Amino acid sequence: MKERPIIFNTPMIQAILDGRKTQTRRVVRYKAYANHDNPVYPHECPHGIPGDRLWVRETWFDVANLEGEPATYRATADHIATRMIEMGSGWKPSIFMPRWASRINLEITDIRVERVQEISEDDATAEGATINMGFPTSRCWFRCTWDSLNAKRSYGWDVNPWVWVISFRRIEEC
Numbered sequence: 247m248k249e250r251p252i253i254f255n256t257p258m259i260q261a262i263l264d265g266r267k268t269q270t271r272r273v274v275r276y277k278a279y280a281n282h283d284n285p286v287y288p289h290e291c292p293h294g295i296p297g298d299r300l301w302v303r304e305t306w307f308d309v310a311n312l313e314g315e316p317a318t319y320r321a322t323a324d325h326i327a328t329r330m331i332e333m334g335s336g337w338k339p340s341i342f343m344p345r346w347a348s349r350i351n352l353e354i355t356d357i358r359v360e361r362v363q364e365i366s367e368d369d370a371t372a373e374g375a376t377i378n379m380g381f382p383t384s385r386c387w388f389r390c391t392w393d394s395l396n397a398k399r400s401y402g403w404d405v406n407p408w409v410w411v412i413s414f415r416r417i418e419e420c
Contacts, residue, residue, distance in 0.1 A: 250293060252300040252352070253340045255395070259304045259321035261374030262350060262416060269372040271362060271392075273401045274408040291410050294354045300414065302350035303343040307331045317347045352414040362392060363406045372413070 252270070254262065261267035272293060294300065305320035318327055320337055331337055365373075370384035373391075381387040389403050401407045 247297055247299060248294060249299045249301055251303050251343075251345070251348075252293060253303045255340075256305060256321045258374055259302070259319070259350070262302070262352075263321065265416070266376060267372070267374035268415065269369060269411060269413050271365070271373070271409040271411055273396065273399075274359060274410055291357050291412070293357075293410060293412055296354050296356055298354050299417065300352040300354065301345060301348040302352065303340040303348065304350070305337045305340050306343050306347055307337055308347065317349075319349065351417040351419060353417050354412060354414050356411075356413040358411045359408055360411055361406045362403060362409050369411070 254270070258267055258270075275292075306317045307320075307323075308316075309318045318331065320328070323331070365385060365388055367384050370388040373384075373388050375381070375384035375387040375391075377384075379387050381390065393402050396402055396407075
């Protein structure tokens with residue numbers, strides 16, 4: 247079993263904590279694979295294999311010296327804590343979160359490869375969609391969310407990139 251970091255934004259952290267998010271899609275980086283139209287993957291997914299663990303990086307603030315806790319997390323911080331942190335040195339980006347500050351651990355349960363537009367309604371729900379988000383379907387929500395995160399990097403919905411579909415379960419540590 248290997249452990250690797252993975253980054254999620256604040257709404258996706260909240261969906262994981264609520265138990266709504268059990269899947270994530272990550273763009274397949276083509277430089278490792280020869281045929282883009284019919285991918286054959288000679289290497290394992292860079293995020294792991296079933297049974298491996300992911301420790302989640304999220305926006306955080308180191309408060310060990312202030313409250314005796316290792317960190318405060320933007321996804322669950324109350325309004326007062328958020329305001330105080332914003333007035334001070336600010337939140338720390340997820341990319342800089344060390345392993346010791348991570349509070350969420352995931353076990354990979356399945357990995358497959360598909361085009362992003364192949365997502366089913368059930369899989370879009372597993373990505374964290376709920377029916378009260380103002381979209382007619384979970385797939386519509388996913389498409390909008392995907393483009394907000396990936397279009398500026400040239401991996402938008404219309405490009406229909408190959409993606410790693412990573413299913414996971416949250417591990418409750420004692």
